[in-house]
Amino acid sequence: MKEKKKLQKASTTSRRNFIAGSALSAAGFMIVPRYVLGGKGYIAPSDKLNIAGVGVGGRGYPILKDASLLNEKKKTTVENVVALCDVDDVRAAKAYENYPKAKKFKDFRVMLDEMKGDIDAVTIGTPDHTHAVIAMAAMQMGKHVYVEKPLTHNVYEARMLTEAANKYNVATQMGNQGNSSNDIRRICEWIWAGEIGNVTEVQTWTNRPIWPQGKQKPTEKPPIPDTLAWDLWLGPAPYRDYHPDYLPFKWRGWRDFGTGALGDMACHIIDPVFKSLKLGYPTSVEASASTLYIDDFVEGDLSESFPSSSVIHFQFPEREGMPPVKLNWYDGGLRPQRPEELEDNEQMGDPNGGVIFIGDKGKIMCGCYAANPTLLPSSKMKDFKEPKQTLDRVEDGHQRSWVAACKGGKPASSNFDYAGPLTETVLMGNLAIKSYYLENGRKKLLWDGKNMKITNFKPANDFVKRQYRDGWTLGV
Structure with missing residues (x-):
């Protein structure tokens, strides 16, 4: 019974x-x-x-x-x-x-x-x-x-x-x-095993944007396609008239909708850095970017569009026995200097971008998505023995591992406990770019991550969050 x-x-x-x-x-x-x-x-x-x-x-x-x-x-x-x-x-x-x-x-x-x-x-x-x-x-x-x-x-x-x-x-x-790949786990295991010593600086870059940026807002008012619910597409963003300059895909370059080259690719490219170096909130962020205004520059006015290129420097404190580290980001065709260990005929990263970890005992390079990690010079790989595996591999791929988690399996690798802080770091770069134009010059922002607050430049705090259009709310 x-x-x-x-x-x-x-x-x-x-x-x-x-x-x-x-x-x-x-x-x-x-x-x-x-x-x-x-x-x-x-x-x-x-x-x-x-x-x-x-x-x-x-x-x-x-x-x-x-x-x-x-x-x-x-x-x-x-x-x-x-x-x-x-x-x-x-x-x-x-x-x-x-x-x-x-x-x-x-x-x-x-x-x-x-x-x-x-x-x-x-x-x-x-x-x-x-x-x-x-x-x-x-x-x-x-x-x-x-x-x-x-x-x-x-x-x-x-x-x-x-x-x-x-x-x-x-x-x-x-x-x-790439967070579910074997390569990102190999990078972690190499660094944690001390293969290149203490990492104090990392170079990262992307070939993006591959869509228009550095543009002014269009003034034409073409008709809205019959199949498109334009007001719903706008969602919480401020209302503006429809224009094909915004969609599809080109929305990435407009501040109200996208997050630029940084938002598009940094969650892929910085991911192995964030994971292997156990990063949290940066303590400071500093940016410089290409000119957005030529004849119509107004001091304090922010462009509707992201710049065509930018450079951003993040500083992270000591954590879990690892030394402070500087993370550098380049986009829009800009790149860091080629490492001297790289042969003339060797490609730096891959066509989408790459990462170079700089340790006090050596360097590691990989492409976008943490792909194809190699010690530098690459000749070191000939006799290299992989350190002991310490991280489980994802067998079923990124989306399917999430499905397994939904069914009661172990948490997915880029669940929000990890992806949230990673995204915050990435978007701090865009906040620094906005502040750069607001100041009409270079300025290092000091960041209190726990309280989500810039401590040395009050106007920058306006960019930490945004106002939603009437009728839209985050519900918190």
């Missing part, structure tokens, strides 16, 4: 709690493998994650495809994709075609409200300026979230999402895919 009551209790457990595994763990049951019941490779419907995709017209589609394991030819998935949301029907057409059973929405708020009992997890592949409001709304409803990089549009939003993920006890992941 006692066992019968336990079985009755388990049968009334909510579907979402079943997915997370918490109710079964509490009941102490032994679960019979599904392949025993339904054949090898069988996945029971109750074991599938119900996923909703937001922003499926661009980057959001491949995210959802990998998370759900979509077979485009057969239009079948391993997970259930129950809802699709996008503000542009034309851009989202491929997703609509390949997930024919999913319900379609333009407004994520309507989707979450109407389907709150049918969604377990949400993937977010929208432009940067809407990441936070969508992710926060989903987490507050108990939904797991996967958010493309950068996690948010500003420092304050990143802090709020990090805190919310813990408050609502949901599985999270940011889309810096």
Whole structure:
């Protein structure tokens, strides 16, 4: 009779709690493998994650495809994709075609409200300026979230999402895919094993932007495409008239929507630095950038667009027995000096960018996404023996490891406890660029990370967070 009551209790457990595994763990049951019941490779419907995709017209589609394991030819998935949301029907057409059973929405708020009992997890592949409001709304409803990089549009939003993920006890992941690679773990193991000694400086760079930047706001008012819900696309950003200079893709160069070259690539390129050197909040940030104004410069006026190139210097304090370290960032075609250990015929980094760790016993170079790490000079790799493996490898890839976390597995590698502070650091660079133009010159900003406050230049604190348009809120 006692066992019968336990079985009755388990049968009334909510579907979402079943997915997370918490109710079964509490009941102490032994679960019979599904392949025993339904054949090898069988996945029971109750074991599938119900996923909703937001922003499926661009980057959001491949995210959802990998998370759900979509077979485009057969239009079948391993997970259930129950809802699709996008503000542009034309851009989202491929997703609509390949997930024919999913319900379609333009407004994520309507989707979450109407389907709150049918969604377990949400993937977010929208432009940067809407990441936070969508992710926060989903987490507050108990939904797991996967958010493309950068996690948010500003420092304050990143802090709020990090805190919310813990408050609502949901599985999270940011889309810096290199964080799940073997190479980033090898770099960590090399550095922690002392292969290049104490690292005191790191050079990082990217080939971005590959979209227009350093532009003035367009003045023309072309008609809004019939398939585009322009007001919803704007979301919490200040209202402005539609223009094709903003979308698709070119939104990255506009301050109200994107986060520039730094926001696009630094979460990939700085990632192995942040992880291997166990970085937290920087203590200071200093920037310089290309001229945004020529004939129409107004002192104190900030451009609508990010600069075409910039250089940023971050300083981090001593931590966990590691010495203070300076992190340098270059974009827009600018690069650090080639290390003398690099042969003339050797490429520095890769076409997308790279990293050079400078230690007191040697150097390590890698490309974007932590790819292809090598000691410098590269001739050292001939007799190099990998140190003992100390970090588990991610077997199923970045999106699928998040799915596993949603189902009660171990936290994903770039969950918000990690991705939040990384994003804050990246976006501090943009804050420094804004301050550089505000001052019309170079200025080092001193940063109190715990309290999210610039201590030596009060006007810069206006850039830590932003005001949302009426009708939009972060809900905190």
